Amino acid sequence: MALGYKTRRRLSLLILLVGLPLYIVVAVNLVDWLNAWRGRPSVPMEFLVYVGLGVLWALPLRAVFRGVGQDDPDAPKDP
Helix, strand or coil, rough: CCHHHHHHHHHHHHHHHHHHHHHHHHHHHHHHHHHHHHHHCHHHHHHHHHHHHHHHHHHHHHHHHHHCCCCCCCCCCCC
């Protein structure tokens, strides 16, 4: 089922304001847990882990964010 423009816009706002900060907390705690378990990795490896986690959250949500910055396609056109 396809989401409407307004629904995707509201959902994307909710994801960015609530979900992304929660994901950041989880990602930092995950890296901290890995540091405690295996020892601190090198700086480039830690950077790659953060970049990977930073990209990972957006991949399943691409459909929600696609086209949200554009004008509403369902809005009536001005003559």
